[in-house]
Amino acid sequence: MDLIKAAYVATEPDRDPSTLAENIAREQSLELTRELIPPAIAESLLGRVLSVERLEAGRWRFEIGYPVELASGQIGQLLHLLYGNISFYPRIRLEQLVLPEPLLGELPGPRAGLPGIRAWVEVPQRALLMTVLKPRGSSPAVLADLALAFARGGGDLIKDDQNLVERDAVAFRRRVTACAEVLARAADETGRRCLYLPHVAGSGDHLHRQLDVVVELGLAGVVLCTWIMGLETAASAARARKLMWLAHPAMAGVLTEPADRGIASPVLLGTLVRAAGADISIFPGPGGRIRSRQFSDIEATCRALTRPMGSLAPTLPCFGGGKTLDQAPEIATAQGPDCALLVGGDLIGRGADIRADTARTIDALDALTRP
Amino acid sequence: MDLIKAAYVATEPDRDPSTLAENIAREQSLELTRELIPPAIAESLLGRVLSVERLEAGRWRFEIGYPVELASGQIGQLLHLLYGNISFYPRIRLEQLVLPEPLLGELPGPRAGLPGIRAWVEVPQRALLMTVLKPRGSSPAVLADLALAFARGGGDLIKDDQNLVERDAVAFRRRVTACAEVLARAADETGRRCLYLPHVAGSGDHLHRQLDVVVELGLAGVVLCTWIMGLETAASAARARKLMWLAHPAMAGVLTEPADRGIASPVLLGTLVRAAGADISIFPGPGGRIRSRQFSDIEATCRALTRPMGSLAPTLPCFGGGKTLDQAPEIATAQGPDCALLVGGDLIGRGADIRADTARTIDALDALTRP
Numbered sequence: 001m002d003l004i005k006a007a008y009v010a011t012e013p014d015r016d017p018s019t020l021a022e023n024i025a026r027e028q029s030l031e032l033t034r035e036l037i038p039p040a041i042a043e044s045l046l047g048r049v050l051s052v053e054r055l056e057a058g059r060w061r062f063e064i065g066y067p068v069e070l071a072s073g074q075i076g077q078l079l080h081l082l083y084g085n086i087s088f089y090p091r092i093r094l095e096q097l098v099l100p101e102p103l104l105g106e107l108p109g110p111r112a113g114l115p116g117i118r119a120w121v122e123v124p125q126r127a128l129l130m131t132v133l134k135p136r137g138s139s140p141a142v143l144a145d146l147a148l149a150f151a152r153g154g155g156d157l158i159k160d161d162q163n164l165v166e167r168d169a170v171a172f173r174r175r176v177t178a179c180a181e182v183l184a185r186a187a188d189e190t191g192r193r194c195l196y197l198p199h200v201a202g203s204g205d206h207l208h209r210q211l212d213v214v215v216e217l218g219l220a221g222v223v224l225c226t227w228i229m230g231l232e233t234a235a236s237a238a239r240a241r242k243l244m245w246l247a248h249p250a251m252a253g254v255l256t257e258p259a260d261r262g263i264a265s266p267v268l269l270g271t272l273v274r275a276a277g278a279d280i281s282i283f284p285g286p287g288g289r290i291r292s293r294q295f296s297d298i299e300a301t302c303r304a305l306t307r308p309m310g311s312l313a314p315t316l317p318c319f320g321g322g323k324t325l326d327q328a329p330e331i332a333t334a335q336g337p338d339c340a341l342l343v344g345g346d347l348i349g350r351g352a353d354i355r356a357d358t359a360r361t362i363d364a365l366d367a368l369t370r371p
Numbered sequence: 372m373d374l375i376k377a378a379y380v381a382t383e384p385d386r387d388p389s390t391l392a393e394n395i396a397r398e399q400s401l402e403l404t405r406e407l408i409p410p411a412i413a414e415s416l417l418g419r420v421l422s423v424e425r426l427e428a429g430r431w432r433f434e435i436g437y438p439v440e441l442a443s444g445q446i447g448q449l450l451h452l453l454y455g456n457i458s459f460y461p462r463i464r465l466e467q468l469v470l471p472e473p474l475l476g477e478l479p480g481p482r483a484g485l486p487g488i489r490a491w492v493e494v495p496q497r498a499l500l501m502t503v504l505k506p507r508g509s510s511p512a513v514l515a516d517l518a519l520a521f522a523r524g525g526g527d528l529i530k531d532d533q534n535l536v537e538r539d540a541v542a543f544r545r546r547v548t549a550c551a552e553v554l555a556r557a558a559d560e561t562g563r564r565c566l567y568l569p570h571v572a573g574s575g576d577h578l579h580r581q582l583d584v585v586v587e588l589g590l591a592g593v594v595l596c597t598w599i600m601g602l603e604t605a606a607s608a609a610r611a612r613k614l615m616w617l618a619h620p621a622m623a624g625v626l627t628e629p630a631d632r633g634i635a636s637p638v639l640l641g642t643l644v645r646a647a648g649a650d651i652s653i654f655p656g657p658g659g660r661i662r663s664r665q666f667s668d669i670e671a672t673c674r675a676l677t678r679p680m681g682s683l684a685p686t687l688p689c690f691g692g693g694k695t696l697d698q699a700p701e702i703a704t705a706q707g708p709d710c711a712l713l714v715g716g717d718l719i720g721r722g723a724d725i726r727a728d729t730a731r732t733i734d735a736l737d738a739l740t741r742p
Contacts, residue, residue, distance in 0.1 A: 084599070135407075229447055
């Protein structure tokens, strides 16, 4: 039988570790005591404990196999299966995840992903530079000026700040149109395209009207706050419009950052975000105002986003949270070229020098991969 | 200016507490250093520190006011505003939330809520009894038999287990129809209606096809896993079909259960779930396999769901996670009558006695409010 293999670490387990492992396998699959589950259903659908291993004092590792059918081919149900109810258990952390072939074959994966984004911006090798339009409250013209200066400097990617949210699609259209127009102008001047990703938020008709505007304007992608609107909701909204999407990690830190509970960054912002089909996954990464708790998490999250995974395209890892232009070459040297670096406030603070400083940073990133 | 007032507790702050409070106010509102924010925008949109107070050793309480406009009248954006980026900060917990009148006036609130559900099931006073249809893998006939026995015993509410998920709407329709039909039959026999809430999951067209089935069958509500599909996504999906909805807390434990981070249960599963318009909010509550970490959380979550809050109807608090029939009267005595008690496995395990044991439990709950 094909199993989804999930490895959990329990810290100071509140009961006998083997019992706890069995409890998790049951809680997450059929949520019923063993004797009440008909044998045929237990055989085909009950989660099973594959191993129980003592790590250092007070920590135990359980590997649990879930019959692949339990995910129903849906990312939302997969999340539920992996961590739904046990989010209420004390000190259980999902550390590793292996998805079996049949499930990988059902997942859409990124439409464009890392290679598609490289092709779109025509940057085959080096690390990419992204900036963010903010603050909320700025006029469309001010945001467009920022976008224009960055694009003229040769910047690769622009995202809206996730605080940019309008109550109506008319205001959304006005702002996004202003930015899209200057970027078209910059592309004519420079001969290179800068990929602009507006932030689309809300629900129902309001969400759909914003997505319609993005498509009408001929834009290629959007920013979605996946842990607010729902990972699968975000994926299907983008897929229905054939849009690329950047998965923003707002709210996800409560899962990735604790040492003793939640879901490790490589699983949550790596494997699961890629499985859902995000083309870009932002996470803190090294340096800056917000940074990943462990260096090993950064490496492992990048690997989960880019290593072979069925036929799924790799997702572009993007480091965000207060990085500076000056850090960019250093981070790209340490992490390799297959990433994007998000520089927001530090770029905005350069005012009249945005264009020149962007150009100098792009040159420095280029130099790292020049033969 | 109308402010959303959020009180955070920082445990062992990683910097000077007053600085940290200012950092949170900025991070969550405009995400830009102070000197880069134009004064007019800072004036109208920057979060502001209202108080910084030392609690016991190592713990500090910050009250922060966010201009109400930052929520854009959207529940998703409100969540983002309250905890989005700082979910990556170390040891910050949102403990209290006060929403100002103008925002309360924009929120839909529950369609039916506690009074509407009482009216629907015609139980004006006592605590309500709910069961759950499971395990996944059972035939529609087996699940329908369980529903029928519970309804014949006078049970009030039935929810689908959140593991009940189909890949196609045809299988969903077959299962839900089987249960709806026996419940209609039971209502004819008993003269009382049992409220059946199917679990609806997934995204996009698949989600909408399931909701269509629910409406076609004339059912009144659904179960939605709000922390998987997105709180606002869930709310708008139900509202568009004029359905009642039960907010299931899968995944939410990672927010509510830690002592030093996340969002306290009274805010998350109380105020925010009610603001989004859930008619029923499940949370662990007292007793059973999964229970709330702190007794005070239970009281406070119930209060947040039911106390006066603008013109929003109260939401029915429901305690779930392995409660037993025998515990029901005791829990209802302790918590008062304005709650529902979810009994799953314990009821299923009673087999041929489900009907009689349900009837006896309903009698016991009735007796508590009999004059």
